[in-house]
Structures are given as C-alpha cells and as structure tokens.
Amino acid sequence: MPVSPALAEDLAAAVADLYEAAERTLIDRIRQVLADGIDSPAWVGLRLAAVGQLRAAIEDIIAALSVDASGAIHQALAEAWERGAQAAVVELGALAPTVSVIPAGTQAVDRLAQSLIADTRPVHVRILRQSVDVYQGVVARAAAAPALGAQTRRQAAQSALDDFARRGVTGFVDRAGRSWDMRSYVEMATRSAVGRAAVEAHTERLGAAGVELVIVSQAPEECPLCKPWERQILARTGAPGAREVQVEHATEDGEMVTVEVAGSLPEARSAGLMHPNCRHSVSAYLPGVSRVPKAQPSRGTYEDTQRQRYLERQIRKWKRLEAAALDDARRTAARARVRTYQGRVRELVAETGLPRKSHREQLTTAR
Numbered sequence: 258m259p260v261s262p263a264l265a266e267d268l269a270a271a272v273a274d275l276y277e278a279a280e281r282t283l284i285d286r287i288r289q290v291l292a293d294g295i296d297s298p299a300w301v302g303l304r305l306a307a308v309g310q311l312r313a314a315i316e317d318i319i320a321a322l323s324v325d326a327s328g329a330i331h332q333a334l335a336e337a338w339e340r341g342a343q344a345a346v347v348e349l350g351a352l353a354p355t356v357s358v359i360p361a362g363t364q365a366v367d368r369l370a371q372s373l374i375a376d377t378r379p380v381h382v383r384i385l386r387q388s389v390d391v392y393q394g395v396v397a398r399a400a401a402a403p404a405l406g407a408q409t410r411r412q413a414a415q416s417a418l419d420d421f422a423r424r425g426v427t428g429f430v431d432r433a434g435r436s437w438d439m440r441s442y443v444e445m446a447t448r449s450a451v452g453r454a455a456v457e458a459h460t461e462r463l464g465a466a467g468v469e470l471v472i473v474s475q476a477p478e479e480c481p482l483c484k485p486w487e488r489q490i491l492a493r494t495g496a497p498g499a500r501e502v503q504v505e506h507a508t509e510d511g512e513m514v515t516v517e518v519a520g521s522l523p524e525a526r527s528a529g530l531m532h533p534n535c536r537h538s539v540s541a542y543l544p545g546v547s548r549v550p551k552a553q554p555s556r557g558t559y560e561d562t563q564r565q566r567y568l569e570r571q572i573r574k575w576k577r578l579e580a581a582a583l584d585d586a587r588r589t590a591a592r593a594r595v596r597t598y599q600g601r602v603r604e605l606v607a608e609t610g611l612p613r614k615s616h617r618e619q620l621t622t623a624r
C-alpha cells in the first residue's frame with residue numbers, strides 16, 4: 258500500500274477542530290462580557306473593570322486548549338506513524354516476509370510532536386492578545402464618546418464582534434509568506450507533520466526490508482509542484498540528480514536490472530513533493546517486478562480544488578458570524594450566506610466530480 262500525506266491528513270482535522278472550537282468559545286465569551294449590562298448608563302465603567310475577568314477567562318480557555326492540543330498532537334502523530342509503517346508492511350507483504358526487526362517510531366514521533374507543539378505556542382499568545390484587544394477596542398470607543406446612546410453602543414459592539422468573527426484570530430504567516438487564519442494555520446502545520454510522520458515511517462520500514470527505490474504515483478488532481486516527479490522512480494536515500502542505476506532484480510538472485518532514477522526522495526520532497534494536501538503517493542519500486550503506471554486524465558484541476566477550499570472557508574466564516582450575532586436578524590442573514598456557499602460547493606462538486614468534504618464545512622462545537 259503506497260504512502261501519501263493524505264493517508265494521515267484526517268488526523269490533522271482533530272487538532273484543528275480544537276482550535277476552531279476554542280475560537281468559537283472566545284467569541285462567545287467576549288460577546289457575553291460585552292453584552293452584560295449594555296443598556297445601562299454605567300456600562301463603560303463596568304466593562305473597563307471587567308477586563309481582568311475577561312483575560313482570566315481567556316487564559317483558562319487557552320490552558321485547556323494547550324493540554325488538549327498537545328495530547329491530540331501526540332496521538333495524531335503516533336497514529337500517522339503507525340499508518341505509514343503499516344502501509345509499507347502491506348505493500349511488501351508477499352515480497353519481503355523477512356522484515357523481522359520492527360524499528361520503534363517513538364523517538365521520531367516525539368521529535369515531530371515537540372516541533373509541532375513549539376509551532377503552536379505563538380498561536381496561543383496571539384489568541385490572548387487579539388481577544389483582549391477586540392474587547393478593549395469596543396469599550397475604548399464607547400468611553401471616548403460618552404454621549405453615545407445604548408443603541409449606538411450596541412451597534413459598535415456588534416460591528417467589532419462581526420469583524421472578529423469574520424477574520425478570527427489572525428496574523429499567521431507561513432514560511433512562504435502566505436497568511437492564514439488560525440484553524441487553517443494549525444491544520445496546515447499539523448498536516449505537514451502527520452504527513453511527514455507517515456512518509457518517514459513508510460520509508461524507514463522499506464529501508465529495513467532492503468528496498469532502496471520508490472515510485473511516485475499519478476494523482477487524480479495533480480499539483481504543479483509535483484508534476485515533474487509524477488510516475489518517476491526515486492532513490493529512497495542518497496544523492497540528488499537523475500541517473501541510471503544498476504540494481505539487483507527484486508526476485509531473481511544475481512540478475513541485474515538498469516533503472517532510470519529521477520533523483521532522490523529527500524530531493525523530491527524538499528522540492529515540494531508530498532507537501533500538505535498532496536494527492537501523490539510513493540510506493541516501493543521493485544526492480545524487474547514493478548511497472549510504471551500509464552498516464553491518466555485528471556479529475557478536476559488543481560484550481561478547482563483550491564476553489565473548493567475557498568468555499569469551505571466561506572462557509573465556516575459565516576457560521577462564525579452566526580455565532581457572533583447579537584440579534585435574530587443578523588443570525589438569519591448569516592445562516593442564509595452559509596446556505597448560499599453550500600449551494601456553490603454542490604455546484605462545483607457536480608461540475609468537476611471532485612469529492613465533497615463535508616467535515617471541512619463544519620465548525621466544531623465547543624467542549
């Protein structure tokens with residue numbers, strides 16, 4: 258069974274779900290604290306005094322999130338490792354029944370988990386700072402204009418809450434300089450780590466079975482980064498660069514086979530192959546036995562899949578706005594937008610034949 262980052266990507270959703278649930282809890286908390294006594298003339302003074310209370314509530318949310326996330330991260334990586342290793346075992350099954358030493362993945366899992374947990378720390382800092390900023394911004398604006406009536410205060414609070422719900426906790430920039438919302442950032446970071454775990458476990462297991470060559474699949478929705486590697490044979494380890502190698506036949510003792518190698522697996526991965534969301538997979542290439550698959554037409558373009566991701570983000574955004582609504586009219590309007598975007602996803606799916614990913618359209622609920 259070939260390995261691909263997709264083998265483990267569902268595991269990233271469990272971690273990202275925790276962040277999304279926390280974000281929703283945050284919006285709820287800020288809304289509750291702001292709405293408390295909003296029609297009273299003493300509101301500004303009371304709300305200024307409540308900053309500490311809000312901060313403490315947010316710190317509690319973050320503390321619970323840290324514990325949950327670190328547990329979920331370890332679990333996801335251990336499971337990804339296991340799946341990658343199993344994939345290799347299944348793949349080699351009949352051909353390499355001699356794999357007896359099963360390398361322990363614990364250390365690798367811990368290393369990947371520690372690095373991912375370190376990546377989430379700045380996220381937690383940002384959650385606290387931005388939540389308190391949103392709250393203080395609303396109260397400060399009302400304090401600066403003491404003559405504002407209750408109605409205007411309510412409108413100002415609603416528009417600030419809407420802004421926050423729309424963008425969520427922001428400011429996450431990846432190494433390529435693109436910015437992400439919190440859930441997407443955490444999910445991307447986790448996918449990348451679980452994908453790496455699955456691929457590393459697979460490779461390690463192939464190595465233990467003496468398999469030195471792998472082949473890259475053809476993917477139904479091909480990504481531009483991976484196109485050059487599609488259906489190519491790669492050396493599992495070793496030097497980069499295309500070359501011809503002489504290797505022993507996988508099943509015939511002493512028979513040598515010439516194989517065209519496009520480069521090494523680490524080389525292809527550092528050039529982007531098996532990036533998060535990658536549809537390509539890698540499997541053992543057994544000289545003289547494995548065949549290079551024929552090229553196949555694509556199902557939907559890469560742009561189509563990106564369009565689907567965009568629509569899914571819109572659905573989640575409007576679900577958050579629904580959660581932030583201070584009155585029924587806004588709630589109903591937000592719900593209507595959710596349905597509009599869901600309709601567009603249905604159209605896209607019908608047009609392209611891409612699979613619908615309903616879980617990507619869900620907001621998870623707070624604990």
Ligand SMILES: [Zn+2]
Nearest residue numbers: 480483535536
């Ligand atoms: Zn790819």
